[in-house]
Amino acid sequence: MKKFFKIILAVVLVVVLLLAIGYCFIAIKGIPSYTAQTVTVKVSHTPQNVERGLRLASVLCIKCHTGNNSNQLTGREMFDMPPEFGKVYSSNITQHQQYGIGKWTDAQLVYFLRTGVKPDGTYAPIWMPKFVKMSDEDLFSIIAYLRSNHPSVQPAEAVTQKCEPSWLAKFLCNVAFKPLPYPEAPVPEPDTNNLLAYGRYLVAGRFDCFPCHSADFKTVNVFEPEKSEGYLGGGNLLLNEAGAPVYSANITMDAETGLGKYDFEQFAKALRYGNSPHGPLRYPMFPYTILDDLETKAIWTYLNSVPKIKNDVSKKYTSSK
Ligand code: HEC
Numbered sequence: 001m002k003k004f005f006k007i008i009l010a011v012v013l014v015v016v017l018l019l020a021i022g023y024c025f026i027a028i029k030g031i032p033s034y035t036a037q038t039v040t041v042k043v044s045h046t047p048q049n050v051e052r053g054l055r056l057a058s059v060l061c062i063k064c065h066t067g068n069n070s071n072q073l074t075g076r077e078m079f080d081m082p083p084e085f086g087k088v089y090s091s092n093i094t095q096h097q098q099y100g101i102g103k104w105t106d107a108q109l110v111y112f113l114r115t116g117v118k119p120d121g122t123y124a125p126i127w128m129p130k131f132v133k134m135s136d137e138d139l140f141s142i143i144a145y146l147r148s149n150h151p152s153v154q155p156a157e158a159v160t161q162k163c164e165p166s167w168l169a170k171f172l173c174n175v176a177f178k179p180l181p182y183p184e185a186p187v188p189e190p191d192t193n194n195l196l197a198y199g200r201y202l203v204a205g206r207f208d209c210f211p212c213h214s215a216d217f218k219t220v221n222v223f224e225p226e227k228s229e230g231y232l233g234g235g236n237l238l239l240n241e242a243g244a245p246v247y248s249a250n251i252t253m254d255a256e257t258g259l260g261k262y263d264f265e266q267f268a269k270a271l272r273y274g275n276s277p278h279g280p281l282r283y284p285m286f287p288y289t290i291l292d293d294l295e296t297k298a299i300w301t302y303l304n305s306v307p308k309i310k311n312d313v314s315k316k317y318t319s320s321k
């Protein structure tokens with residue numbers, strides 16, 4: 001019997017030792033690096049493209065990259081990131097040669113925005129979105145804006161603070177979060193005459209509505225968005241400016257728990273002006289004032305085609321207390 005306990009003890013010790021080694025290994029190794037491929041892109045820097053890119057960046061980049069007390073994209077602390085990932089800072093992406101992205105080529109920027117891998121091989125995980133389904137024209141126009149003479153991207157001497165990822169973030173980057181593959185073929189423009197296809201593109205490609213509006217960022221399927229858990233059914237835990245929970249809304253057409261009882265006008269007011277039938281919408285949902293009528297109509301058409309999900313998001317507030 002004594003021998004039996006000795007064996008058990010030895011096994012437990014070995015397991016504890018292995019776990020400790022694993023823990024230290026991840027803590028020291030940190031977020032893995034990769035090799036950035038060289039790709040060729042042709043960005044056209046016309047005034048029209050700069051304008052188009054500014055419009056997209058105003059909803060896709062500026063909220064995270066604008067510095068505190070600054071009108072420029074100098075980076076800031078991401079207070080609205082889940083604290084279990086550690087301390088996260090967005091980068092200075094002005095044209096400064098040393099502190100910003102002045103030295104990056106257009107191709108390096110495109111490669112990073114698609115995959116998450118920087119020119120030096122370091123990888124930006126979940127806290128920096130990847131624009132996988134965005135058309136080349138849309139993505140390239142954002143680059144044109146970053147290179148333009150718009151005041152928000154002129155060289156600013158602000159040092160990007162280094163992210164301090166938690167052990168959990170490092171662990172997830174070793175087992176789950178990996179760079180996304182670079183598209184093998186050009187990503188075409190959507191057909192704007194087909195409202196359904198255009199709407200799908202807007203929700204899953206151009207404006208990236210679905211990661212926030214599905215069940216959880218960790219179960220989002222970027223390649224086949226509809227396969228994300230709870231696709232557009234809301235309930236994803238997000239944080240407001242003060243770090244308090246705000247759950248994303250169910251934007252399927254379920255009559256009781258989604259948008260099923262809204263008419264188009266009510267939907268458009270909520271989406272474009274943050275004015276929902278049940279009151280003003282809170283951060284991190286902000287008014288998409290830049291949307292034009294066709295985009296709004298297309299998103300509505302597409303949302304009407306998505307399978308309804310019954311998910312009463314309001315219940316989450318009480319159950320989490
Ligand atoms: C949800 C917040 C968020 C949004 C939205 C966002 N970023 Fe970022 N971005 C970050 C964070 C955080 C980092 C730092 C990542 C790291 O170093 O691990 C980053 C890093 C970068 C970098 C790398 C800079 C460097 O020097 O390492 C570039 C370039 C960049 N973002 C461009 C963009 C562009 C362009 C957009 C819009 C199309 C955008 N980002 C949208 C949060 C965001």
Ligand code: HEC
Nearest residue numbers: 207208209212238246247248249270271276281282284285
């Ligand atoms: C950063 C995450 C995020 C993104 C991106 C986002 N949303 Fe939201 N959205 C939310 C949150 C959180 C709420 C709930 C706000 C509240 O309860 O006050 C919300 C609320 C809404 C509502 C109001 C629902 C209601 O019950 O009145 C609509 C409609 C909506 N979003 C549509 C969209 C569409 C369409 C897009 C893309 C163009 C989008 N959202 C992008 C987080 C996001």
